[in-house]
Amino acid sequence: MARRKKEPPDTHRARISAAAQRLFSERGVTSVTVDDIAREAGYSKATLYVYFQDKEEIVRLLVLRSMELLRDSIRQALAGEDGVQRQYRGICLALERFQEQYPYYFESALGRIPLDFAGAPQNMPPVEQEIFQVGEAINRDIAGLLEEGIRTGQFRPDLQVLPTVFAFWAGLSGLIRMASDKSEYIELVMKQSRREFLDYSYDLLYRSIAAEPGQEAETDG
The missing domain is CATH 1.10.357.10 (Tetracycline Repressor, domain 2)
Structure with a gap:
């Protein structure tokens, strides 16, 4: 976790958005929650919110x-x-x-x-x-x-x-x-x-x- 904290924000955003893309491709956007994305990316929900305001921001980035x-x-x-x-x-x-x-x-x-x-x-x-x-x-x-x-x-x-x-x-x-x-x-x-x-x-x-x-x-x- 210490190594992750030292990574630049763009690295975290890329990792989270890649996880979201995988889930959206498999299950569709509406059925995927922020909890699902955080779990897939290996983050806590609170940490995910450090890098994205909400799921819609992730969708717009993709x-x-x-x-x-x-x-x-x-x-x-x-x-x-x-x-x-x-x-x-x-x-x-x-x-x-x-x-x-x-x-x-x-x-x-x-x-x-x-x-x-x-x-x-x-x-x-x-x-x-x-x-x-x-x-x-x-x-x-x-x-x-x-x-x-x-x-x-x-x-x-x-x-x-x-x-x-x-x-x-x-x-x-x-x-x-x-x-x-x-x-x-x-x-x-x-x-x-x-x-x-x-x-x-x-x-x-x-x-x-x-x-x-x-x-x-x-x-x-």
Whole structure:
């Protein structure tokens, strides 16, 4: 215990949040108590409260971490490909890998995020401001891809960028969840592998925003 007391606060917060993540992944957030987290991390409840105000603060920290990982995955995908269609495909595959490697973070980043939107973002608690800012950075990255596609005539000129960003996330995250949860049905009934289903679905989503033949020439003119 003496050694632990000498460790910096961030080390304790990381240990506690890692324990919480394990429990949340196994049992869900609502069924896990602060006592459970303290026990899993090897702390007393009183000591846990030295580093976190309550369970919600731990949840928000994990959401922030998930958003940062997602942002980094998307930026790597965008930087690693040339051309709008290849970048779109790169984002699809990056999100798919993100779900496979970090299923809890995937659900945290793309599920309901516990932010108080009653006031301006600058009035939120610091960690909520960070979550909001990272989320907006992700949206800007996707919006930039859409705007480039519209500018070059590869995407429909009538797209509303921000609603399309949200539809993009809803479509992709739903498909990836479906492919994970219904893989047996996809193979037995659709006679497709998970890979074939996702590739077909990614292409279907892309074609829903792609410019019609002739629109590229109109845009350039």
